[in-house]
Amino acid sequence: MATISDISKKTGYSMMTVSRVVNNSKNVSEKARASIIKTIKDLNYAPNAAARRLVKQKSQTIGLIITYEQIFSSYYFLTIMKGVEEKLEKTNYNLIMYASNSPNVSSETKLLNLINQKFIDGFLVIAPSKDEFFMKTLSENKIPTIIIGASYPFFNCVDVDNNKATFLAVEYLLAKGHKSIGLIHGTRNRYDALEREKAFTECLEKHGIEINKKWFVDGRFEYRQAHLNTLKLIDEGTLPTAFFSANDLMAIGAMDAFRSRNIKIPEDISIMGFDDIDLSKLIQPPLTTVRQPLYNMGEEAASRIVELVEKENKQTVSRTIRMDTEIVERESVRKL
Amino acid sequence: MATISDISKKTGYSMMTVSRVVNNSKNVSEKARASIIKTIKDLNYAPNAAARRLVKQKSQTIGLIITYEQIFSSYYFLTIMKGVEEKLEKTNYNLIMYASNSPNVSSETKLLNLINQKFIDGFLVIAPSKDEFFMKTLSENKIPTIIIGASYPFFNCVDVDNNKATFLAVEYLLAKGHKSIGLIHGTRNRYDALEREKAFTECLEKHGIEINKKWFVDGRFEYRQAHLNTLKLIDEGTLPTAFFSANDLMAIGAMDAFRSRNIKIPEDISIMGFDDIDLSKLIQPPLTTVRQPLYNMGEEAASRIVELVEKENKQTVSRTIRMDTEIVERESVRKL
DNA sequence: ATATCCTATGTTAACGTTAACAACGAATAG
DNA sequence: CTATTCGTTGTTAACGTTAACATAGGATAT
Secondary structure, eight states: OOOHHHHHHHHSSOHHHHHHHHTTOSSOOHHHHHHHHHHHHHHTOOOOHHHHHHHHTOOOEEEEEEEGGGGGGHHHHHHHHHHHHHHHHHTTOEEEEEEEOSSOHHHHHHHHHHHHTTSOSEEEEESOBTTOHHHHHHHHTTOOEEEESSOOTTSEEEEEOHHHHHHHHHHHHHHTTOOOEEEEEOOTTBHHHHHHHHHHHHHHHHTTOOOOGGGEEEOTTOHHHHHHHHHHHHHHSOOOSEEEESSHHHHHHHHHHHHHTTOOTTTTOEEEEEEOOGGGGTSSSOOEEEEOOHHHHHHHHHHHHHHHHHOSOTTOOOOOEEEOOEEEOOSSOOOO | OOOHHHHHHHHSSOHHHHHHHHTTOSSOOHHHHHHHHHHHHHHTOOOOHHHHHHHHTOOOEEEEEEEGGGGGGHHHHHHHHHHHHHHHHHTTOEEEEEEEOSSOHHHHHHHHHHHHTTSOSEEEEESOBTTOHHHHHHHHTTOOEEEESSOOTTSEEEEEOHHHHHHHHHHHHHHTTOOOEEEEEOOTTBHHHHHHHHHHHHHHHHTTOOOOGGGEEEOTTOHHHHHHHHHHHHHHSOOOSEEEESSHHHHHHHHHHHHHTTOOTTTTOEEEEEEOOTHHHHSSSOOEEEEOOHHHHHHHHHHHHHHHHHOSOTTOOOOOEEEOOEEEOOSSOOOO
C-alpha cells in the first residue's frame, strides 16, 4: 500500500503538501494539486486509518448499538440503519455495528475500552429498553451518545412525539366513527411502547370512550406474537370495530390473523399501524398508519453524533429533538 | 488516558519492559511484572489500538458481513453471531458488523479500503447469496475470508453437508411411514436452499416416492412467507401427510398456518424443520428438526479467520469444513 | 521604496507502540 | 578462573500522518 511518502517522492512535493491535498486544505496551487491527485490515483493511495487515529487522537468512527431483541422488528431498525449509514457515508466517519447481548460485565468494560482506546468516538443507540445495562455505563462515563427512537432521560435523543402521534392516530379512528377500539401494544420495557399505550388510554378517556382491557393485545413489537395473540382474541369473543397497533409489524400480524379467520379488512374490522415501514404499502389492503420518519431520524442522529463528537466543548449539548409524524391514509380503515 | 510512558515513569522500568508485561512476554522478572501490573490497574491503562495497528500493520479486527435480507431469518444468524462474538472475545481480536446493502460501487470500494487501510484484517460472511456483488471483490483481491453457512466455490467455508442432512431428515419421515411429503423451500438464490431442495428431490426419487410439485411451498426462509403460502396451499386442496421445511422459521410459520385452520400437528400432519433454533423447542408442539450446530459454526469460523489472518503464508488455505448434523426428535412428527 | 501581508511550500516533532538490537550482571560450563 | 550462556532490562528507530511553526517570494499598502 502506497503512503504519503511515496506520493511525495514521486511528485517532488513535500509530504505536508500531499497531506493538504488529501485533506482538501486551502493554500495548495492548482498545479501541485493536479499533479498530486493524479499520482494518488496512479498509486492507488488511501490514507492509513491507524496513523491518522494516532496523531488525531480520534477514530472517526461511530458505533451503532442494537440489541438482539430488536433484530426481530427488523424493518424498523433496518430503515433507521440505512439513514445512519448513508448519512455517515457523506462525512468521513466510519460506522461499526454492535449487537448487544444480555447484561454482562465483559461487554460493559469493552464499551468503555472502545472509547478509551480511541477505537470509537461516540455511540448511536436504537430504542434501548428502560433497563438496558449499558445505558448506565454510557451515562456515567459521559460518552458521546445519541439515542434514536426513545426519549431516554438524561440523553440526547432523536425521537417522535409519541403522545401527539398516538392522539393523531386514535382521533383519526374516532373521526371515522369508531367507538370501540382495541390496542396492540409493544414490549413494556421500552419507552415507545409505554408512551403509546399511555397516550392511547388518555385519548380514549378524553373523548369519553370506554376502555376495554380485553382488547389489549400484547404483540411485543413482533409479527408472530401479534398474530398469535390476535388469533386468540378472535377465538375468544367479541371484537372492537378498530385496532390501533403500536407498530406496523404487529398490525400486519393482526391483519393476517383476521384474514385467516375470514374477517375482512376494512369491511369487518379497521386497523391502524405506526411506523410506515416499507412492507406496509405492499400488503393487501395497504395499511393506514402513522408515518414515523425513520430514515430521516437515522440521518438526523448521524449528523448529531458527528456534531457532538467534533465539538470541543462537550457541554453544548443540543437537546432531544422530536420529529414530525403524519397520517398515511391507505385502505385498512373504513368509515363507519 | 494513561500511556505506556506513564506506567514507565511511575514504575521506573523502561517502556519496553512495560510493553512486555502488557503483551505477556517472557523474560520479565516477577518483581517487575507485579509492580507494572499494579500500576496498570491504578492508572487504568489500556493499550492504544491505533498505535498498535500502526506499528504492527494489522488491525486485530474481523469484519462480519450480513445482508439485509438475512436479518429476517434472525434466529439463524443471531446464533451464528453469538458463536463468533464469544469466540473472538477470547482472542485479542475485535469484531465489527457490516450490514450490506444492495449492489453498489461505493460499498465495494469501501470494502477494499477497509482492508487496504488496515482497518480490517479479514472477513466473515454469513450465507451470502449466489450473486452477492461483494463476493467477487473479496475473491479477486484475495482478501482473507471465511464463509459461514454456504459452500461457496473457491472460498474457505464452514458449512454443513446439506445433502446428507436432508437425506437424514427425509429418510426419518419415510421411516415413520410417510409416503406423501411436501417441501417448504428457501430463496433460490442461496446455496443452502438449492442444495436442500435438490437433496429432497433426490431422496424421494431414490426411494421411489412420487414428487408432487404442488406441495412445494416457497417460504423465502421467512416466517411470514411460509405462513401465507401454506395457508394458500391448505385452502387449495389436498395435503401430504408430512412436510420437510428447509429451515425452522418456515416450519413454524407453516405450523401456525395449520393450527389456524384447525389442522392438528402431528395428528393430522407432520412437520420437520432444519436448524434447531432456540424457538423450536419452545413452541407447541416442539419441533422435530435437523440440528445444525450454528453456534459452533460461528466459533469454528472465528478460529479459522484468526488463523488465516495470522498465517504469513496465506497459501496454506485450510479447506471447507462440513460440520455434523443430527436429528432432534421432538413432537411434530407422528408415526403413521 | 519600504513595510506588511498573503500564498505556497517545507521542516520538525509528536502521537503510542513495538521490533531489533545492545548491554549487563549472574549463573553455568569447561 | 575464564569463557559462554541466559535472563533481564534498556536504547533506538520505525510505523504514517498531521499540527505547529518557519520560510521565501510576490502582491499590496502607505
